Amino acid sequence: MINIVIKRLAIMIMIILGIAVIGASHAYAVDPPHNDTSTDTWWCTQCHTLYGVGTALKTPKGNSARCLSCHTTTGMASNKPFTEADEAVPGTSGIYHRWDSGPGGYITSSTPGGSTGYILSGIVYTWNDGDTVTNNLKNIFFNGSVPRVYEIKITTEGNIGTAQFQWRSSDNSGTTWTAWSANQATATSFAFADGNNLKVSFVNGLSPSFKLNDTWTVKVRPQINYPFTYFDNYANLTKKMFKDTGAPNDILDVDTTSYTYPASTYGKASCSTCHNQHYQTNMSNDPFSPSTYDSSVPFSDGAGRHYQRIPNQQNELCLDCHSKRNINTVRTWTGNKLSHPVGVDFPSVNTSTHSVPKEYTGVDQSNKATSGKATATTNTTCLTDTAKDWTNTSNSYYNPTNLYVYLLGSGLSKQITSYTATQVCWASGALSITSGDAYVIDADGNPTNNFRFYDSSAGKASFVQGKVYCLTCHGIHWADSDQLTYDEGQ
Numbered sequence: 132m133i134n135i136v137i138k139r140l141a142i143m144i145m146i147i148l149g150i151a152v153i154g155a156s157h158a159y160a161v162d163p164p165h166n167d168t169s170t171d172t173w174w175c176t177q178c179h180t181l182y183g184v185g186t187a188l189k190t191p192k193g194n195s196a197r198c199l200s201c202h203t204t205t206g207m208a209s210n211k212p213f214t215e216a217d218e219a220v221p222g223t224s225g226i227y228h229r230w231d232s233g234p235g236g237y238i239t240s241s242t243p244g245g246s247t248g249y250i251l252s253g254i255v256y257t258w259n260d261g262d263t264v265t266n267n268l269k270n271i272f273f274n275g276s277v278p279r280v281y282e283i284k285i286t287t288e289g290n291i292g293t294a295q296f297q298w299r300s301s302d303n304s305g306t307t308w309t310a311w312s313a314n315q316a317t318a319t320s321f322a323f324a325d326g327n328n329l330k331v332s333f334v335n336g337l338s339p340s341f342k343l344n345d346t347w348t349v350k351v352r353p354q355i356n357y358p359f360t361y362f363d364n365y366a367n368l369t370k371k372m373f374k375d376t377g378a379p380n381d382i383l384d385v386d387t388t389s390y391t392y393p394a395s396t397y398g399k400a401s402c403s404t405c406h407n408q409h410y411q412t413n414m415s416n417d418p419f420s421p422s423t424y425d426s427s428v429p430f431s432d433g434a435g436r437h438y439q440r441i442p443n444q445q446n447e448l449c450l451d452c453h454s455k456r457n458i459n460t461v462r463t464w465t466g467n468k469l470s471h472p473v474g475v476d477f478p479s480v481n482t483s484t485h486s487v488p489k490e491y492t493g494v495d496q497s498n499k500a501t502s503g504k505a506t507a508t509t510n511t512t513c514l515t516d517t518a519k520d521w522t523n524t525s526n527s528y529y530n531p532t533n534l535y536v537y538l539l540g541s542g543l544s545k546q547i548t549s550y551t552a553t554q555v556c557w558a559s560g561a562l563s564i565t566s567g568d569a570y571v572i573d574a575d576g577n578p579t580n581n582f583r584f585y586d587s588s589a590g591k592a593s594f595v596q597g598k599v600y601c602l603t604c605h606g607i608h609w610a611d612s613d614q615l616t617y618d619e620g621q
């Protein structure tokens with residue numbers, strides 16, 4: 132906690148000092164890799180703009196486009212690229228968890244008429260006296276039992292109040308629709324009269340904002356709540372749910388610190404909801420992440436922890452919005468309709484149930500090559516690890532032939548073709564491991580697809596034992612949503 136405070140103070144001081152400090156070299160105010168220790172090019176102003184020379188930084192609040200400017204195939208983070216078109220549509224397409232959706236779903240539009248107004252979607256919720264943030268935010272969710280698509284069509288052109296629209300909905304991705312509603316008046320808050328808690332806010336653009344026959348769709352999924360785990364600090368996910376400008380804030384100042392929730396019930400998760408792009412203090416659910424964080428040297432440590440907004444060893448992050456899937460009872464065949472076996476212990480050795488599906492566990496998963504050969508990429512190459520004896524039959528990692536060496540962080544792997552006591556070697560190709568590099572031995576050369584569990588005895592994620600959590604089965608990015616992923620009527 133202390134080191135976070137120090138860091139935040141440092142950041143504030145730098146903001147006060149303004150451009151002089153922002154331009155300075157070799158001062159690191161964000162943890163790696165979001166600081167460029169070699170070229171000094173990744174700096175506050177890579178992501179922030181200034182209000183004016185020497186004045187405060189403008190916060191790129193909720194602006195996922197800012198992240199995408201580098202996280203693209205041609206950007207600085209080209210090996211970790213993201214594309215909006217690849218956001219998940221469960222059952223249809225996509226490889227990324229959405230960064231433009233919330234409990235009220237996300238919006239697409241078709242505006243050949245040229246509407247400049249737009250629409251936001253949210254959840255109907257009236258804050259009552261006695262409600263508390265911790266207890267009540269989780270009650271802000273879409274009440275339907277299956278994913279629903281709403282379509283809105285402008286029937287009378289104009290600005291809010293004058294413009295009229297009709298709406299209809301579909302529970303099978305648009306195969307069949309309800310009848311169009313009667314004409315409705317556009318408003319800053321319009322609740323659909325189907326009892327499922329969904330509302331929209333029309334936001335004016337240039338007059339007339341809403342043009343005839345232009346349409347918007349709201350796609351919303353059930354069982355997703357507003358994040359409710361309350362921390363009165365920057366780690367509060369709710370405070371990092373973002374809306375575009377223009378929507379009314381309908382949950383005001385509900386806590387004692389006079390903080391106005393920025394996103395209200397129109398909140399959407401953006402990259403910065405799940406990530407704190409400045410700090411690596413929190414552990415992730417990735418067994419390859421460093422399990423320690425050196426707080427004594429500010430802004431220098433933690434690369435590989437994936438900038439988690441809150442600790443996520445036990446998928447705390449997921450549970451904040453998906454609490455309804457956190458039911459630690461296994462579904463049985465007796466007719467009870469429960470949920471995923473979340474939180475259930477998965478034994479490391481086969482008892483009466485399955486054992487952990489390990490791909491390869493012969494080698495400790497976080498090796499460091501003690502010395503290696505940095506060879507030309509076209510040559511046969513080897514790595515040396517004096518901590519190992521690959522020839523000793525009593526070692527579990529004896530004889531690694533035909534397994535793969537995978538260089539962490541690179542996505543590169545090569546099949547092992549030969550070994551000695553302290554070396555494994557592979558055929559020529561683009562893999563070069565130098566001293567200090569972290570590597571793993573893996574059965575198919577892709578350790579990111581290995582099942583992971585939460586090992587409570589070690590207090591971190593593990594490939595070999597522990598409890599089942601969301602990320603045991605789901606990938607948050609670079610996953611596959613191209614399967615039928617919803618059982619109607621759950």
Ligand code: HEC
Binds near residue numbers: 143146178403
């Ligand atoms: C990788 C992009 C990126 C870099 C680099 C970056 N920021 Fe940020 N920063 C953001 C985003 C996005 C937000 C808004 C979301 C949030 O609050 O996390 C933000 C929010 C902030 C905030 C307000 C939120 C809070 O935690 O109180 C401050 C202050 C801040 N940044 C300062 C800085 C300073 C100073 C630097 C340079 C030392 C810096 N940032 C570097 C992306 C970045």
Ligand code: HEC
Binds near residue numbers: 415602
């Ligand atoms: C719903 C939460 C969520 C959202 C939204 C989200 N991320 Fe992530 N992201 C995660 C989690 C959790 C991990 C760590 C996964 C793990 O433990 O393996 C992660 C990992 C990453 C990684 C590291 C992956 C790797 O292979 O090293 C990058 C890069 C990343 N996210 C960038 C982004 C960007 C850019 C966006 C927005 C376009 C984004 N994330 C949106 C939750 C999220």
Ligand code: HEC
Binds near residue numbers: 200207208408436438
């Ligand atoms: C100025 C360029 C730049 C911007 C803007 C940027 N990133 Fe990154 N980011 C990088 C680079 C470079 C890496 C390292 C990629 C690699 O491993 O090769 C990285 C890595 C990451 C990682 C993985 C870090 C780890 O420890 O595993 C996450 C998570 C991430 N970025 C999230 C974000 C988010 C969220 C934003 C927007 C707020 C953002 N980035 C904006 C350049 C950027």
Ligand code: HEC
Binds near residue numbers: 221405451606
């Ligand atoms: C800030 C809230 C929030 C957090 C945190 C969050 N999610 Fe989600 N999640 C959503 C929303 C909103 C959707 C619905 C996306 C849409 O509209 O299609 C969603 C959809 C999903 C889906 C279905 C879409 C797909 O990708 O196929 C999965 C699976 C999922 N989340 C898993 C996770 C996991 C695993 C984590 C933790 C790493 C997580 N979520 C964290 C809000 C969140």
Ligand code: HEC
Binds near residue numbers: 456599
């Ligand atoms: C045992 C494997 C497993 C675990 C553990 C698991 N899931 Fe799932 N999840 C699946 C499968 C398979 C599906 C697709 C079938 C379905 O919809 O039931 C799915 C579907 C989903 C969907 C629905 C996508 C849609 O169509 O709307 C969400 C959201 C989701 N999971 C989130 C989570 C979260 C959050 C956790 C942790 C609390 C979790 N899952 C744990 C396997 C798992």
